[in-house]
Amino acid sequence: MNQHTEFEDLLLLYAADADIRADADIADADIRGGGRLSTAERNAVEEHLRACDVCRADLHLWQAVANEIRAHNTEIRMPDHLADRALAQIHARPSLQTAFLRAWQLLKAQALLIQYEVWPASAVVMLIGVVVALLAEKVGVIRFLAPLVAAASLAVIYGPEHDPATELALTTPTSPWKILLARLTLVSSYNLLLTLLASLALLTLIPPAMFGTLILEWLGPLTFLSALALLLSLWMHTSNAVTIVCSLWFIQYLYSSQFLGMWNMPAGWQVGFSAYQQFWEMPGLLLLLSSLLFGAALVSVQWPVGRAIKP
Numbered sequence: 001m002n003q004h005t006e007f008e009d010l011l012l013l014y015a016a017d018a019d020i021r022a023d024a025d026i027a028d029a030d031i032r033g034g035g036r037l038s039t040a041e042r043n044a045v046e047e048h049l050r051a052c053d054v055c056r057a058d059l060h061l062w063q064a065v066a067n068e069i070r071a072h073n074t075e076i077r078m079p080d081h082l083a084d085r086a087l088a089q090i091h092a093r094p095s096l097q098t099a100f101l102r103a104w105q106l107l108k109a110q111a112l113l114i115q116y117e118v119w120p121a122s123a124v125v126m127l128i129g130v131v132v133a134l135l136a137e138k139v140g141v142i143r144f145l146a147p148l149v150a151a152a153s154l155a156v157i158y159g160p161e162h163d164p165a166t167e168l169a170l171t172t173p174t175s176p177w178k179i180l181l182a183r184l185t186l187v188s189s190y191n192l193l194l195t196l197l198a199s200l201a202l203l204t205l206i207p208p209a210m211f212g213t214l215i216l217e218w219l220g221p222l223t224f225l226s227a228l229a230l231l232l233s234l235w236m237h238t239s240n241a242v243t244i245v246c247s248l249w250f251i252q253y254l255y256s257s258q259f260l261g262m263w264n265m266p267a268g269w270q271v272g273f274s275a276y277q278q279f280w281e282m283p284g285l286l287l288l289l290s291s292l293l294f295g296a297a298l299v300s301v302q303w304p305v306g307r308a309i310k311p
């Protein structure tokens, strides 16, 4: 009876060893090395099995279990080239539809993260501008105002100074330049729409044929000053960036104002000022420079240094 209890534990190991033996054509020596029973133990078990019905029945049970496990192990197979296919899927270029969907989701998410004051503030300032322009019957008000509104709003779209979610955004897999590009698209589209609406309102003051000229008057400066404000805001305090951009825009008006006209300006200065004024009337050049500045802004958000400068 004692001996029988002792074999109950060994039977399990015996069945497992037998399983190894059945599994492949492994040499007997290997089984002894890799098996769980020594030769002496195995011989003892076999001798006991010949005499004990209970243990023989138990052995059949364990062997059935072992067979079952083995059968299931072979059923679970990794599909061929699973890792290769997964990698290929990861590195594959997304389809156009997927790309649009992702862009749309990014835009939606970023629209909520932009300082919400930007939207009503720009609209109110532009509305006031339109009212003033209509009352004074001066189309130039929009040309003066639109670039400033756009530049100021673009200066606040990115950076820890404005963004409660920046810390979070920096930990997400979306790269900083994609976030910046999404916000740039949103705010710039909004500014363009606002200024277009303002220009339409001014159609009561100008003949329709002049509409294109009116748009070109503000489009170049608006884009250039927006790009400059955005780039500067990544490198310095927003207030400084906005001040610099506004000053650049104001200087050209100083030249044509009465104030400077009274001052006897040296001829060299006059040439410089007049060239400066002409610079703002070249939409092609302004748009070209704008694209360079926007590019620089997108590149510079990739550098951690650019962000670290900001307190």
Ligand SMILES: [Zn+2]
Residues within 6 Å of the ligand: 004, 007, 048, 052, 053, 054, 055, 056
């Ligand atoms: Zn027994």
